[in-house]
Amino acid sequence: MPVSGRLPDFPWDKLTSYAEKARAHADGIVDLSIGTPVDPTPQVAVDALVAAANWPGYPTTIGLPATRQAVIDWFARVHGVTGLGLDQVLPVVGTKELIAQLALHLGVGAGDLVVFPEAAYPTYEVGAALAGATPKASDSLTALGPQRPRILWLNSPSNPTGRVLPPEHLKKVVDWCRERGVLLVSDECYLDCVWEGSAMSVLHPDISGGSADGILVVHSLSKRSNLAGYRAGFVAGDTAVVKELLAVRKNLGLIVPGPVQEVMAAVYADDAHAAEQHARYAARRTKLKAALEGAGFTVDHSEAALYLWSTRGEGCWETVAWLAERGILAAPGDFYGTAGRQHVRIAITATDERIDAAVARLA
Numbered sequence: 179m180p181v182s183g184r185l186p187d188f189p190w191d192k193l194t195s196y197a198e199k200a201r202a203h204a205d206g207i208v209d210l211s212i213g214t215p216v217d218p219t220p221q222v223a224v225d226a227l228v229a230a231a232n233w234p235g236y237p238t239t240i241g242l243p244a245t246r247q248a249v250i251d252w253f254a255r256v257h258g259v260t261g262l263g264l265d266q267v268l269p270v271v272g273t274k275e276l277i278a279q280l281a282l283h284l285g286v287g288a289g290d291l292v293v294f295p296e297a298a299y300p301t302y303e304v305g306a307a308l309a310g311a312t313p314k315a316s317d318s319l320t321a322l323g324p325q326r327p328r329i330l331w332l333n334s335p336s337n338p339t340g341r342v343l344p345p346e347h348l349k350k351v352v353d354w355c356r357e358r359g360v361l362l363v364s365d366e367c368y369l370d371c372v373w374e375g376s377a378m379s380v381l382h383p384d385i386s387g388g389s390a391d392g393i394l395v396v397h398s399l400s401k402r403s404n405l406a407g408y409r410a411g412f413v414a415g416d417t418a419v420v421k422e423l424l425a426v427r428k429n430l431g432l433i434v435p436g437p438v439q440e441v442m443a444a445v446y447a448d449d450a451h452a453a454e455q456h457a458r459y460a461a462r463r464t465k466l467k468a469a470l471e472g473a474g475f476t477v478d479h480s481e482a483a484l485y486l487w488s489t490r491g492e493g494c495w496e497t498v499a500w501l502a503e504r505g506i507l508a509a510p511g512d513f514y515g516t517a518g519r520q521h522v523r524i525a526i527t528a529t530d531e532r533i534d535a536a537v538a539r540l541a
Contacts, residue, residue, distance in 0.1 A: 199502040208536040209528065210526075219405060268420050273396050287309050298315060336482075339483075361392060362394070390414075402445075466486060470540060486523075494511040494512050
């Protein structure tokens with residue numbers, strides 16, 4: 179069987195006919211199906227890229243010390259995560275690549291269990307399938323019974339639901355994994371996109387006990403800094419696991435381009451642009467959430483991330499069709515597992531003009 183035969187169908191291919199319907203709207207499509215940034219890349223990133231453009235030699239897989247130190251400093255300054263060393267941070271070529279290949283790179287395979295949330299980013303399952311492991315969607319540790327996963331994924335704030343797990347729950351999962359020797363990997367790519375309340379990293383000392391043992395966290399600059407096109411992120415945590423990832427990735431030539439590493443160092447040192455972008459998204463979210471609720475939708479969770487997890491109390495594809503008739507394209511909830519079959523994921527990442535168009539169509 180070809181490798182692609184092990185993987186699920188690429189879900190967005192199923193949206194083609196609905197996208198065509200939405201494009202037929204007199205005022206054009208409002209595409210809220212993917213959370214791709216549309217606002218300008220911040221000037222601090224552009225300036226850093228220009229300054230680093232002359233880079234004739236090879237960069238290293240481990241990354242520049244300045245880049246890793248900027249990550250460490252940002253984590254401490256913004257999220258209260260302290261005690262990380264340079265050998266515990268590894269830049270990666272966009273976090274989707276890391277998530278999809280993590281199990282494979284850590285030797286997880288046939289007979290091994292990989293657990294991820296019931297409503298989840300599809301790439302966790304893809305990564306398990308690529309490695310030949312057994313994927314399992316579960317929000318309950320007790321439901322796993324005596325099974326001991328090789329990897330347990332957390333995603334808080336969640337894509338697609340925007341749910342934030344409370345600190346006591348995160349600590350419970352950390353303790354459960356450590357007691358059983360399970361590697362806990364927390365996808366925290368939306369940690370800077372919180373609208374109600376607050377969110378914490380599992381590496382915060384109140385949750386981790388001040389130790390990264392048995393824990394990895396995954397972070398991205400795609401959303402915080404409008405750098406999706408730069409493919410810039412990092413994985414950090416357990417020293418031995420990061421060392422193993424580095425050893426594998428060096429052999430595979432998985433290296434963040436040198437100029438992009440310079441950009442990473444610059445943007446992680448700058449909080450002002452992130453605050454400006456946060457305010458833009460907050461304003462769009464407020465408008466779109468009110469419009470959806472006015473049109474009869476219920477918005478569940480969604481206290482963080484860049485989506486409104488919305489339902490009309492019907493099958494998700496019926497809702498996708500209803501929205502497409504109004505020129506709005508949304509992602510059906512079943513892209514993220516059977517738990518989402520009555521929801522749609524609606525992104526808040528369109529321009530102000532397109533958000534306003536969606537609001538008018540929902541009125």
